Amino acid sequence: MQYRNLPQTDLQVATVALGCWAFAGGGNWGPQDDSDSIATIHAALANSVNFLDTAEAYGDGFSERLIGRALKGRRHEAVIADKPAPGRETPEELRRACEESLERLGTDYIDLYQQHWPNRDVPLAETVGGFERLKQEGKIRAFGVCNFGPTDLDELLKHGKPATNQVAYSLLSRAAEFTIQPICRERAIGILCYSPIAQGLLTGKYRSADEVPEGRARTKHFSGSRPQARHGGPGAEELTFRTIAEIHRLAERYGLSMAQLAIAWLLTRPGVTAVLAGARSPDQLEQNVAAAGTSLPDELVSGLTEASEELKAALGDDADPWDYRIR
Numbered sequence: 001m002q003y004r005n006l007p008q009t010d011l012q013v014a015t016v017a018l019g020c021w022a023f024a025g026g027g028n029w030g031p032q033d034d035s036d037s038i039a040t041i042h043a044a045l046a047n048s049v050n051f052l053d054t055a056e057a058y059g060d061g062f063s064e065r066l067i068g069r070a071l072k073g074r075r076h077e078a079v080i081a082d083k084p085a086p087g088r089e090t091p092e093e094l095r096r097a098c099e100e101s102l103e104r105l106g107t108d109y110i111d112l113y114q115q116h117w118p119n120r121d122v123p124l125a126e127t128v129g130g131f132e133r134l135k136q137e138g139k140i141r142a143f144g145v146c147n148f149g150p151t152d153l154d155e156l157l158k159h160g161k162p163a164t165n166q167v168a169y170s171l172l173s174r175a176a177e178f179t180i181q182p183i184c185r186e187r188a189i190g191i192l193c194y195s196p197i198a199q200g201l202l203t204g205k206y207r208s209a210d211e212v213p214e215g216r217a218r219t220k221h222f223s224g225s226r227p228q229a230r231h232g233g234p235g236a237e238e239l240t241f242r243t244i245a246e247i248h249r250l251a252e253r254y255g256l257s258m259a260q261l262a263i264a265w266l267l268t269r270p271g272v273t274a275v276l277a278g279a280r281s282p283d284q285l286e287q288n289v290a291a292a293g294t295s296l297p298d299e300l301v302s303g304l305t306e307a308s309e310e311l312k313a314a315l316g317d318d319a320d321p322w323d324y325r326i327r
């Protein structure tokens with residue numbers, strides 16, 4: 001495993017972290033067995049993955065509770081990134097949310113506490129003040145944000161500096177490269193990449209858009225007429241699957257799995273602190289972790305970058321995978 005510094009802390013975090021959203025199952029993910037989830041967290045620790053990302057919103061505290069169960073007696077082995085539910089950004093709500101999360105996680109500190117989505121009804125000066133107080137009290141070690149675009153980052157930076165900005169970033173979702181990534185690099189804000197294998201699309205398990213489960217066929221890759229989509233746009237289904245086919249061809253040529261390739265490519269991108277890869281079983285976890293030790297030849301990195309340029313241009317610079325909430 002390789003580690004990188006979590007900005008503004010003395011923590012070293014695994015470059016391939018475990019994303020814990022799917023443990024909540026439900027509409028987006030379908031049934032998930034708790035014993036598989038716990039075994040996946042234990043496999044993460046056994047494979048030197050010390051970084052876990054969760055949120056209050058993942059099953060209304062379910063994912064946090066599950067992490068609490070899995071880490072009983074082992075809290076010190078993990079760096080936990082968590083998020084209050086969207087809408088809880090006033091200092092009072094932030095405190096209540098944090099205390100509730102600590103209870104569910106069975107711990108007395110959260111390493112990285114992140115605003116889940118921008119909330120333009122609450123001044124960022126207040127939210128940052130709330131985070132700073134939690135930090136002074138030792139309830140959190142650092143604060144971060146998610147889904148902050150250039151305008152929100154600009155406003156935020158007037159009041160404080162986040163350790164990280166968590167954004168959708170994969171070979172199929174490169175919108176963050178237009179403006180978010182340059183700002184994060186310039187201001188030394190670590191980028192945490194979410195949905196790095198495009199919720200399974202980059203494993204090659206789906207041959208066409210119609211095979212993708214409804215709860216996932218709602219990003220802007222898919223037609224806005226898909227049942228759970230809310231972006232209302234045309235999507236880019238044909239181009240998405242053409243891009244996947246080209247990435248698959250490169251994976252075969254170099255004898256690597258697509259997931260490994262997708263994660264290893266992200267780790268070559270500037271400004272990235274860690275890739276948050278979701279896994280629902282120890283087997284998936286182990287496949288994804290293999291990417292951390294995979295050094296891609298330069299011509300393969302540029303081949304992958306080239307293969308995803310047309311889709312990047314077609315989807316544009318809006319980094320919200322599902323909607324248009326990022327500014």
Ligand SMILES: NC(=O)c1ccc[n+]([C@@H]2O[C@H](COP(=O)([O-])OP(=O)(O)OC[C@H]3O[C@@H](n4cnc5c(N)ncnc54)[C@H](OP(=O)(O)O)[C@@H]3O)[C@@H](O)[C@H]2O)c1
Nearest residue numbers: 019020021022146194195196197198199200277278284287
């Ligand atoms: N801040 C935010 O707004 C935000 C938004 C989204 C995600 N996140 C974070 O980022 C994490 C990762 O993103 P994500 O879960 O959306 O997507 P992802 O990591 O791109 O995809 C995860 C899913 O892909 C499948 N998969 C994973 N590894 C696989 C493998 N080796 N072979 C085959 N299938 C595999 C699994 O689902 P199946 O087996 O069911 O296919 C898994 O649940 C989340 O868990 C969460 O912590 C944050």
